[in-house]
Amino acid sequence: MKITYPVPAETTSVFVVVTDRTPTELSSIVPWRMGRPHRRTAMEALGTPRLELEAFRAAQSPWRRMDLDGDDIRKQVRRARHHIVVSSIAPVTAQPEAAQVARAAARGVAEAYHGVIVDPLTGTALTHCPQCPGERQEFRLGDDWLGWTSEVDETGSCPPWEPAASGLCSCLRVTTRGLRRFGLPEIMLDGAACAHSLCTVDILRAVADRLLLGHLDWITGHPGAPCRTIGEHLRIGQADFAVFSGSPDLDDEPFRVRLTRDAADRSCLRIGPPDGFDGTVNDWLCRTPGILAA
Structure with missing residues (x-):
C-alpha cells in the first residue's frame, strides 16, 4: 500500500x-x-x-x-x-x-x-551563548529543529508503572513540531502509555529523521511537484535509534513502522505497529531499541 x-x-x-x-x-x-x-x-x-x-x-x-x-x-x-x-x-x-x-x-x-x-x-x-558553536553548515535534524506537543487523555486511568505489568494505559499522544518547515507533514503517535513517553519521542525522532532525509532528496529531483507518494511501511535500523537515544546497536533486525493519514488532520501522518503485528501499541513500543536496552 x-x-x-x-x-x-x-x-x-x-x-x-x-x-x-x-x-x-x-x-x-x-x-x-x-x-x-x-x-x-x-x-x-x-x-x-x-x-x-x-x-x-x-x-x-x-x-x-x-x-x-x-x-x-x-x-x-x-x-x-x-x-x-x-x-x-x-x-x-x-x-x-x-x-x-x-x-x-x-x-x-x-x-x-x-x-x-x-x-x-x-x-x-x-541554546545560544558567545562560546556556543554557531549554526552548522551541514544539516542535522537533532540540532533543535524538532519540538513536541504531548497530550494526555484526561478521561483515561493511568496505573502505576511496572516493567512486567500488562495493565498499561493508552492515554498519551505525541506530535512533532517542526517538520512542516521543510514541507513534510508532522507525525504523531497516539495510544501509548504515559510511562512510555521517552520511548515515544525516541521513535518519533528516528522516523522523522528517516522521512526527512528521503523527503529532501526527493524534492531536489522533483521541483514543483505538488505531492509525494511513499510506501506505508518504514524500516528503521537500530543505528537510527542510537543517534538520538544513545541506545546501543543491538542487532541488524530493523524496527518496522506503519504510516497512515490522520483522519482528523490530513496534514499529519500517524505512525504505529506494522500490519500483522499481534499486540497493542504498548507491546510494539516495548520492542524498540530504547526499551530493550533499558
Missing part, C-alpha cells in the same frame, strides 16, 4: 529574538555578525522574502503570545522590551538551507543584543 502527502510550493521559518536592549541598525549585524558558513547566502537574501528582519516594541509585537513549551520562556517573551523577528519565506526546494540561514541570522542578532532566540514552530528557546 502507498500513502500520498501534499508538498507545499514554499515554507516559512520565523525566529523571534527577545531582548531588553533597543535594536538600532540591524543591517550592521546581519550578515556581518553571523557565522561564516551562512554569511554570503544571508548577504544575497537579505531584504528579500528569503530573509527579512523587523523590530517591534514587545507590547505591539504580533509574536507576544506564542504557543511555547514552558512557563519560563513564556515569561521572558512577555517581559522583554523588544522583539526582533527574523523570517524566511522560501521555495521548499531551498530547504533546509533557507531555514539554516534565517536561524544563523537570529543567532547573530541574539549575540549583538544579548537576547534569547525563540522558535515559534517548535515552541522552544534555542
Whole structure:
C-alpha cells in the first residue's frame, strides 16, 4: 500500500529574538555578525522574502503570545522590551538551507543584543551563548529543529508503572513540531502509555529523521511537484535509534513502522505497529531499541 502527502510550493521559518536592549541598525549585524558558513547566502537574501528582519516594541509585537513549551520562556517573551523577528519565506526546494540561514541570522542578532532566540514552530528557546558553536553548515535534524506537543487523555486511568505489568494505559499522544518547515507533514503517535513517553519521542525522532532525509532528496529531483507518494511501511535500523537515544546497536533486525493519514488532520501522518503485528501499541513500543536496552 502507498500513502500520498501534499508538498507545499514554499515554507516559512520565523525566529523571534527577545531582548531588553533597543535594536538600532540591524543591517550592521546581519550578515556581518553571523557565522561564516551562512554569511554570503544571508548577504544575497537579505531584504528579500528569503530573509527579512523587523523590530517591534514587545507590547505591539504580533509574536507576544506564542504557543511555547514552558512557563519560563513564556515569561521572558512577555517581559522583554523588544522583539526582533527574523523570517524566511522560501521555495521548499531551498530547504533546509533557507531555514539554516534565517536561524544563523537570529543567532547573530541574539549575540549583538544579548537576547534569547525563540522558535515559534517548535515552541522552544534555542541554546545560544558567545562560546556556543554557531549554526552548522551541514544539516542535522537533532540540532533543535524538532519540538513536541504531548497530550494526555484526561478521561483515561493511568496505573502505576511496572516493567512486567500488562495493565498499561493508552492515554498519551505525541506530535512533532517542526517538520512542516521543510514541507513534510508532522507525525504523531497516539495510544501509548504515559510511562512510555521517552520511548515515544525516541521513535518519533528516528522516523522523522528517516522521512526527512528521503523527503529532501526527493524534492531536489522533483521541483514543483505538488505531492509525494511513499510506501506505508518504514524500516528503521537500530543505528537510527542510537543517534538520538544513545541506545546501543543491538542487532541488524530493523524496527518496522506503519504510516497512515490522520483522519482528523490530513496534514499529519500517524505512525504505529506494522500490519500483522499481534499486540497493542504498548507491546510494539516495548520492542524498540530504547526499551530493550533499558
